[in-house]
Amino acid sequence: MGQLVVSKQAARSGRDLNDEVTQYLTFSVADERLAMSITAVKEIIETPQVTRVPMTPDYIRGVINLRGNVVPVVDLGARLGRGALTLTKRSCIVLVEVQVGEEDRHVLGMLVDEVKNILDIPPQDVKPPPEFGSEIRTDFIEAMGRVEDIFVIILSVDHVLSVQELASLRHFTDDHVADVEH
Amino acid sequence: MFQSMTMAKKLVLGFATVLVLLVIVSVLSFIAIDGASVGFASYREKAVRANRMGEMQANMLMGRLQVKGYLKTHGEQDAKSFQQYLGITDSILAELIAAVKDPERLAKLNAANSNIDTYAKAFETVVTHTREADRLDSEVLANVGREIEQRLTKIMDEASQQETTALAAKTLRSLLLARLYVRRFIGENEQKDVERVNQEWAEFSKNLSALGIVMQDAQRRSLLDEVMRYKDEYKNAFERMVQLTVERNRVVTETLDILGAKFAADLDDVKLSYKAEQDMIGPQVQTSNDRAIFTIVLLSAIALLMGVLIAWLIIRAVMAQLGKDPGVIADVTRKVAIGDLAIEFDQNNLRGVYKDMFGMVDRLRQIVGEVRVGADNLSSASSQVSSTAQALSQGATEQAASVEETTASIEQLNASVQQNTENARITNGIAKSSAEEARRGGEAVKRTVQAMKEIASKIGLIEDIAYKTNLLALNAAIEAARAGEHGKGFTVVAAEVRKLAENSGVTAQEINQLATSSVSIAEEAGKLLEQMVPNIVKTADLVEEITAASGEQATGISQINEAMSQLDKATQQNASSSEQLAATAEELSGQASQLQETMSFFRTGAGNGRTKSRASASYAASPRHQQQPTRRASHVTEDFADSSIDPADFAHKDFERF
DSSP: OHHHHHHHHHHHHHHHGGGSOEEEEEEEETTEEEEEEGGGEEEEEEOOOOBOOTTOOTTEEEEEEETTEEEEEEEHHHHTTSOOOOOOTTOEEEEEEEEETTTEEEEEEEEESEEEEEEEEOGGGEEOOOSSOOSSOGGGEEEEEEETTEEEEEEOHHHHSOHHHHHHHHTTTHHHHHHHHO | OTTTSOHHHHHHHHHHHHHHHHHHHHHHHHHHHHHHHHHHHHHHHHHHHHHHHHHHHHHHHHHHHHHHHHHHHOOHHHHHHHHHHHHHHHHHHHHHHHHOOOHHHHHHHHHHHHHHHHHHHHHHHHHHHHHHHHHIIIIIIHHHHHHHHHHHHHHHHHOOSHHHHHHHHHHHHHHHHHHHHHHHHHHHOOHHHHHHHHHHHHHHHHHHHHHHHHOOOHHHHHHHHHHHHHHHHHHHHHHHHHHHHHHHHHHIIIIIHHHHHHHHHHHHHHHHHHHHHHHHHHHHHHHHHHHHHHHHHHHHHHHHHHHHHHHHHHHHHHHHHHOSOHHHHHHHHHHHHTTBOOOOOOGGGOOHHHHHHHHHHHHHHHHHHHHHHHHHHHHHHHHHHHHHHHHHHHHHHHHHHHHHHHHHHHHHHHHHHHHHHHHHHHHHHHHHHHHHHHHHHHHHHHHHHHHHHHHHHHHHHHHHHHHHHHHHHHHHHHHHHHHGGGGHHHHHHHHHHHHHHHHHHHHHHHHHHHHHHHHHHHHHHHHHHHHHHHHHHHHHHHHHHHHHHHHHHHHHHHHHHHHHHHHHHHHHHHHHHHHHHHHHHHHHHHHHHHHHHHHTTOBOSSSOHHHHHHHHHHHHHSSOOTTHHHHHHHHHHHHHHHSSSOHHHHHHHHHHHO
């Protein structure tokens, strides 16, 4: 169900971006350069103290205190099958807003090695994901963006932060998201 | 044990044993003969004493016989004889008393002596009494009696009256009877005779009184008065005689008879005790003599046997030690003395001294052979020494020239060493100042490094600022994007800010890299300077050492100079010494040939050693000495092959033969 919603949103955003240049935030995870649509990004922050949460999967790094709100953090390296990332001076958390169901919107953190820059990729340079050959599961990939003859993988945020995991996290993010809405 | 003793000990032991046995036999014989002699002497003494005793007894008995005779005859001859015998007895007795030691016998002899003395005194008394009695008898009684008889006879003849005549006859008869009995008393010494005499005398007295009354004639009357006077005298004399006789008889019976028997018995006892002792000693001496003879014969037999045994043992031991008759050994010694070592030994009886002689001769043969070889070697060596000495002399002269050159070189060396010392001192000062400067340079580098590090850390801050600025720019871009059309302008500004941030970050990183590399370079420079300091210090020290060493070198060189002058002298001496050495070598050569000559005295029976030694000597004199040892060795082996009996092979051959 969540998947359906995301794909709709993706289709809508794709339609919206057809006639204008879309901006993408690029970052690196385990020496791979990835990108995601800037519209999903809410904020970039330096890595604060992360509190580990027991009884959670490996890719849940823990929770952080974001101006008084509890925000769960997903370790993107672990999530993408590259192993848990080691924290450096340049490690950042990219806060994204994810819509769960009709109403619910959650703020999640993604731990990345380094934030690179913001790229403008025209729609004609955005190609659909390949059928085979990628090390990453294809449903994580939204599209392949061509930047100066190099393809950058544009991650599908809703797939990466899948519904079930988000649902399992709902019980300690629910209230705060609602507070943010109001 | 007997085998291990020396021959002298064996001989001494053997003869000592025999002599000890001889001494034992002699001592036993001496003891036995001495015992026999003592016994015999004792026996002889006893016999002599017994003889003397017998002699004394005979004299004493003869004395007693004389006494008896005297008592019978009253002869003076007997008294004299008695005195004679008594004297002999007394002398013998005195002799015996002086000689006899046995107390019992002595007591008996003394008793006998005193008894004899008493006896002699008693006999004296007896003689005195007898003489008195005899005198009374012969002088008084006989005269007075005859006077009375004559008067009475005259009276009787002249009497006219019948009655008076009868009475006178009667009186005369009484008188005669009295006198008869007196005579009889003198002969018999009987008491009854005395009584008869007294009886007759009383008759006589009565008749005489009666006659006195009867007669009236004056002449006759005077005769009768005389008769009356004589009658009293006679009577007194007779009584005196009786008294003496009784006394004498009493002495004879009480003293002489008892004492005579007593001392005779005493002396006889003593004599018998001597005899008994003789009887006892005789068989004792006989028995001990027999035993001594038996012992001596037995011991002599044992001594003879042991003597034979010891003689046999000694001969055996001596033969075991000598091995052969001394004549044979002497023969071998004589041969060795004249140098003949080719002696045939009886190989079957090699033992003792003979075996040692064999070993000695064998060893001598070997040694003579070795000495010959040695003499040959000596001869060759001496000629070698001679040529070497000449070479040495020449070398010494060359050495002298070299020494002078060396002295000059050392002078030069001395000058350069002085220069070195000065230079080293200057270098030392320079090195010290360099070390100080290097140390200061190192400190400066350290400060530089510190500063560089501070710069690097500051640049890190700038980098952080750039990163944060970049993040802010990104966030601004995100905000602008989210603002849509309204944020377009802001997006451009954000992009510019982000570019600036990126540029400053990149520049900071470059500066950082530069600073970091500068730090490492500066650190290296510091390190190098630090390393330089000890090196320079060490250099200074070394230079100081060089200075000291140069001083020492100068001293050393002066010492070398001195040594060179000594060396010069020594070289001169060497030259003269080497000449002397040449002369000595000549002499040595002469002595070596003399030694060869001397050694030819020994005949080993292994060919003629003298010609060989001459041949090797000629080899030694030849100029090709290098080949000489091998040549001579082959020569020696040839000689041994040639010889009929090889000295080294001699014993070996013998062993094979047996």
